Amino acid sequence: MRANTWAGRNKVEVRDVPDPKILNGRDAIVRITSTAICGSDLHLVDGYVPTMQDGDVLGHEFMGEVIEVGSGVDPGRLRVGDRVVVPFPIACGACGACAAELYSCCENSNPNAGIAEKMFGHPVAGIFGYSHLTGGFAGGQAQYARVPFADVGPLKIESDLTDEQVLFLSDILPTGYMGAEMCDIQPSDVVAVWGAGPVGQFAMDSARMLGAAKVIAIDKEPYRLRMAEQAGHTPVNFEEVDVRSRLLELSGGRGPDKCIDAVGLEATHGSAHIAAYDRIKQAVRSESDRPHVLRQAIMSCRSGGVVSVIGVYGGLIDKFPAGAWMNRSLTLRTGQCHVRRYMKPLLERIERGEIDPTRIITHTLPLEEAERGFEMFKNKQDDCEKVVLKP
Ligand code: NAD
Ligand code: ZN
Ligand code: ZN
Structure with a gap:
């Protein structure tokens, strides 16, 4: 075949x-x-x-x-x-x-x-x-x-x-849906989704289907942001604005109630991840060449909110903000x-x-x-x- x-x-x-x-x-x-x-x-x-x-x-x-x-x-x-x-x-x-x-x-x-x-x-x-x-x-x-x-x-x-x-x-439809379901969405919720790829688009649609008041799409590809906007979501281009500030503006200053990482590895390709995969060390791009989605989501999420990770991670990542997670009562949920x-x-x-x-x-x-x-x-x-x- x-x-x-x-x-x-x-x-x-x-x-x-x-x-x-x-x-x-x-x-x-x-x-x-x-x-x-x-x-x-x-x-x-x-x-x-x-x-x-x-x-x-x-x-x-x-x-x-x-x-x-x-x-x-x-x-x-x-x-x-x-x-x-x-x-x-x-x-x-x-x-x-x-x-x-x-x-x-x-x-x-x-x-x-x-x-x-x-x-x-x-x-x-x-x-x-x-x-x-x-x-x-x-x-x-x-x-x-x-x-x-x-x-x-x-x-x-x-x-x-x-x-x-x-x-x-x-x-990808169940994955996007699970990303939203893990957020326990309430009717007044502002939900931010990092990544307007196929998985992110379905996470956005699912968040709305589960009753979110506002769904925000974060990406850098104008056509992907347009696609999200046409489906009724609010676009944020991370190459044009400071994401955390924009998210605060869009959520009455508190931060999104729920944050979904639908990007995963692409935004890290980080040294620690690769160190765990010794054999492909040469493939490393510097971690600093992209903002780290998971870190950004945790730092942006309102206190007591949920960070739901459906983007795929492999090994380890650098600089996990354990302090913000613990001190602001955040819930982190994830899974294949x-x-x-x-x-x-x-x-x-x-x-x-x-x-x-x-x-x-x-x-x-x-x-x-x-x-x-x-x-x-x-x-x-x-x-x-x-x-x-x-x-
Ligand atoms: P994709 O590569 O098409 O989409 C990723 C999007 O993220 C791109 O549009 C890219 O521009 C954007 N992006 C990159 N850096 C960003 C940043 N810093 N901030 C915001 N956006 C950023 O992929 P996809 O098919 O939509 O899949 C997305 C992720 O979901 C992948 O990691 C994939 O492996 C994962 N996935 C997980 C499961 C699961 O079971 N949990 C299932 C399927 C896919
Ligand atoms: Zn897939
Ligand atoms: Zn089994």
């Missing part, structure tokens, strides 16, 4: 790779009809995750048709012919973490749990197309994918919604999204027309043009917000 693969730092390549096969009784093979490029893929392509190998198949946002199931898959749950969206964290459905709906912390789905344990203190779930730290599973920017524990994760789509309407249930928890309720919201996930799609390309898609998305060319690939 054809698949988009990691080919070294800043290089992806669509190549011929072996077709996936059923390896375990609870696997399914999905023929992929739509897949997308994510900000998380950029961390891999940037070379900030050292456990990538040449030829690894990328992609963790995908959907398609089930064409084969293992003997252990309950036919009541999944059958050949079903149309499914696949959540990015692979979850066994039976461990303590899964029982608590902490699917991205599944204790059984990552065959390389030992690497994750060294890095993070405890194992994390397997993830499609997301390096050997999370299991080395082949990803979904491909014609076919093997889906482990296929009777747990995949969500069947039984209505006639288009791929574009439901594809983002695989990751527990996607499965949110898929059904968000599908229902899409069906009811409460949220339109298609609004962020700016480019649809054949899989063969994945390289161009990555280039546009990474370099913010041609007003690129979200690329959907068609295998």
